[in-house]
Amino acid sequence: MKSSYPIKRFFNTSGKIYRELGLKDKLDTMDDDEKIKTLASDGMLVKRPILVGKDTVLVGFKEDEWKTALNK
Numbered sequence: 001m002k003s004s005y006p007i008k009r010f011f012n013t014s015g016k017i018y019r020e021l022g023l024k025d026k027l028d029t030m031d032d033d034e035k036i037k038t039l040a041s042d043g044m045l046v047k048r049p050i051l052v053g054k055d056t057v058l059v060g061f062k063e064d065e066w067k068t069a070l071n072k
Helices: 016-020 023-029 032-041 063-070
Strands: 050-052 057-059
Touching (some): 016 023
16 A cells, blocks of 8 residues: 555545535444445545655645655
């Protein structure tokens, strides 16, 4: 695995589907396989943007993180 982020970080917590599924209350009790299957079930659950580089994975946009990663 390239990322050290917890799987929970890849969820679009602001999205309509996230709220409709009540994932805020469910994620802490789900195992990693369940989380991955849930993410894979609907692209609208995935937080964007995602950058996967040789030695870098970034999820969501935080300007300072992106500047640092892209200026290596």
